[in-house]
Amino acid sequence: MIRHPQKVIKTIWFAHLSLTTLAALTPSSIEVHITDENVEPIDFEEEVDLVGITGMIMHSKRAYEIARAFRERGIPVVMGGPHASSLPEEAKQHADAVVIGEAELVWREVLEDVQKGRLKPFYKADRFCSMKGLPFPRIDLLRKDAYMTTHCVQxxxxxxxxxxxxxxxxxxxxxxxxxxxxxxxxxxxxxxxxxxxxxxxxxxxxxxxxxxxxxxxxxxxxxxxxxxxxxxxxxxxxxxxxxxxxxxxxxxxxxxxxxxxxxxxxxxxxxxxxxxxxxxxxxxxxxxxxxxxxxxxxxxxxxxxxxxxxxxxxxxxxxxxxxxxxxxxxxxxxxxxxxxxxxxxxxxxxxxxxxxxxxxxxxxxxxxxxxxxxxxxxxxxxxxxxxxxxxxxxxxxxxxxxxxxxxxxxKRTPKSPLPALSKILQKMNDTIPVQNTWNLIHRVGERMAEKGFLFGEKSPEVLRLYSTYNERLRTLFIHLEGSLDQHGAKELAKRLKNTLSEKIDQVIIDFENVVAFSQDAISFLSRRDLFQKEEGKLWMAINTPPLG
The missing domain is CATH 3.80.30.20 (tm_1862 like domain)
Structure with missing residues (x-):
């Protein structure tokens, strides 16, 4: 369970309404006391007739410990909330009863069964409660000085x-x-x-x-x-x-x-x-x-x-x-x-x-x-x-x-360095402007038609790089989109050279979404061996434009 200092809770933490809502649903003849372990310790020796516990999944271990302490004294324990509702069979191993889902329609029944000494193992309403006429939560039972605010409304x-x-x-x-x-x-x-x-x-x-x-x-x-x-x-x-x-x-x-x-x-x-x-x-x-x-x-x-x-x-x-x-x-x-x-x-x-x-x-x-x-x-x-x-x-x-x-x-988080390839990945997820559009060739064919690129459209004036590194495969995937001129090809080659790392075994460059290109750019990348299609090579190109 993650605990925060009281000063932090007082600055940013507001009260939750689960237990205050249950208190409001409880008949006035029954005395109710609320303990939020985030802001105050539990009195395990307190004289009570019933204990209700709620919490998130990460609180379950502590919730089970609390339940055990009271059950050892012969005090019945009822559990509810997100975790108990998701795993009621598990929660039942640590409690006398489990409320699954919302409590509004079953809480009175739970209290009556406690008084009769015959709690059922599970309680679940047959429908969701109406939002009309709900009682106002008993926020008066909370320590007002312990939170940023207890003035919480749903x-x-x-x-x-x-x-x-x-x-x-x-x-x-x-x-x-x-x-x-x-x-x-x-x-x-x-x-x-x-x-x-x-x-x-x-x-x-x-x-x-x-x-x-x-x-x-x-x-x-x-x-x-x-x-x-x-x-x-x-x-x-x-x-x-x-x-x-x-x-x-x-x-x-x-x-x-x-x-x-x-x-x-x-x-x-x-x-x-x-x-x-x-x-x-x-x-x-x-x-x-x-x-x-x-x-x-x-x-x-x-x-x-x-x-x-x-x-x-x-x-x-x-x-x-x-x-x-x-x-x-x-x-x-x-x-x-x-x-x-x-x-x-x-x-x-x-x-x-x-x-x-x-x-x-x-x-x-x-x-x-x-x-x-x-x-x-x-x-x-x-x-x-x-x-x-x-x-x-x-x-x-x-x-x-x-x-x-x-x-x-x-500051309580363990210190860790920035992942090794982060800087490389920032540069490989970027936009490179096109400097010469006059000699760009529109790429036509089935793929471009599927992408909605029409012959005669103005070519995109940038080359976009979308890159993903798969650490498990030790492979960098680069998806290119837009137009590729010679300036873009040189800048791409420069950035690719900087990707060389002991963590990368292969770089796969996908040209599928390059909709326009210059022959100078294609020739330049080919001379740099960036159009290789053989598997096992450091550089591997797929969906390439035609050469020459």
Whole structure:
């Protein structure tokens, strides 16, 4: 279990609503006490009649230890939450009963069965609960001084999207439900102070609901933070209403800069070509961005860490959060990894988003872990903080304090060097301008027709390089796209020469998407032996234009 210092929790941590919601569902005749072990120790000698435990997968080992301590005293234990719901049979080995999924429709039954002394092994509602008339969470039972805020409100449950790696879809059954706006406004109005955290997984998943909510929030003059997808920026009115209603911070799951990665995990609604403009729009509305990135997806090579860091700096992402791809039980990703034999183990305490627990496709486990460690530390170095934080937007003090808290966490990450081929990969994922277009020959034929290139079209004025290194095969794959003149050929040859490394056994250059070329360029590359087609050679070319 990863523990953070109390000062860090106080700066960036908000309270969760699982146990406070259960407390609100409990009859007033029953006394309830909540202990969050993140902020205070558990009193294992406390006189209680029932213990309820919730937690994420990485907390399971500790949850089982807590359960054992109370059960040894003869106190019944009920477990629930994401991990227990995903692996109820496992959780039942450590508890007297397991609540699977949402508790609203079964919690009263659990309490009644406890009083009768006949707990059932499992409790699962036959439907999802209505979002209408839910009791307000008992945040009065939390230590208010221990968190950044306890003023947390949920307006929706679930997410309209179904990303393969996310447990939200699994837990909430592919549903997205909204509370009545009037009830949300009532709950917000009764909270003192001027800052609220909406703990939704996607507060703008239903645009009509979100617009009504933001409109009704505006007169309350609260500042708020939440989580949303980048699709929010495609509706300018929605973004404007969010800002006008008091939105000051959004966590956004960018996940990857690779469209292939996003497509593979069912998140292609994130459009990489929109990223920079979308982030600018959010910043233009004085909203701070907390962005999530995942490393270890199947199209990630060891250049991904530096590439992601430079993206964060260029786009002034105030608080980047990095995670190693973690296959959570119950998700499609877990099923895929397990069926492919890529899980390294099932020690759930290591499934914490910061430890490699699977076999990556293009990197070794060691390279992925070292690259992750490097980017965590480098992103929260003073030089990177300055690049991301020092700009004229509002809430400068908040940005600095938050980065200092994240920096204290990053400093606990083991020091690791930048992966060896990172600099090479940055140069091999680039654009080379075309200097002479007058002698370019349009490449015609079946492949170009499939790509939609029409005879008579103006040739692209750049040569784009897309490169991926497969560490397991010790092979660098280079895909060329656009136009290739002699200048581009010379620059390409120069860069290829610089790729020579003891880590690379072969370089495969794919010319399939070169739509125009000059004979001078082709002759030059041929003389440099870069058009070889024999397997086993250092340089190997495929889908080449015709020679001479």
């Amino acid at each position: 307006t929706t449950r679930g997410c309209p999207y179904q990303c393969d790696f996310c447990y939200v879809t699994h837990f909430f059954g592919k549903t997205y439900r909204c509370r009545p706006v009037e009830e949300v406004i009532q709950e917000v109005s009764r909270l003192d102070g001027d800052f609220i955290v909406f703990v939704d997984d996607n507060i703008a998943g239903n645009r009509l609901f979100a617009k009504e909510l933001f409109t009704r929030l505006k007169p309350l003059k609260k500042k708020w933070a939440s989580q949303a997808s980048l699709t929010l920026t495609r509706d300018r009115e929605l973004l404007r209403l969010a800002a006008e209603s008091g939105c000051v911070s959004l966590f956004i799951g960018i996940e990857s800069l690779s469209p292939d990665n996003l497509k593979e995990v069912n998140k292609s609604f994130n459009r990489t070509y929109e990223f920079e403009e979308s982030l600018k729009l959010i910043h233009d509305h004085d909203i701070m961005v907390l962005a999530g990135f995942i490393f270890g997806l199947d199209h990630d090579d060891e250049g991904v860490f530096e590439r992601t860091l430079r993206f964060c700096e260029k786009n002034r992402i105030e608080l980047p959060s990095f995670f190693l791809l973690t296959p959570l039980p119950g998700t499609r990703l877990f099923q895929k990894m397990e069926s492919e034999g890529r899980l390294l183990h099932k020690d759930w305490s290591q499934y914490n988003g910061a430890t490699v627990v699977f076999r990556p496709k293009l990197m070794t486990e060691e390279t992925l872990q070292r690259g992750f460690n490097w980017v965590c530390q480098e992103t929260y170095s003073w030089s990177s903080i300055v690049k991301r934080v020092f700009h004229p937007q509002q809430r400068f003090y908040t940005r600095v304090l938050s980065n200092m808290a994240y920096r204290s966490i990053a």
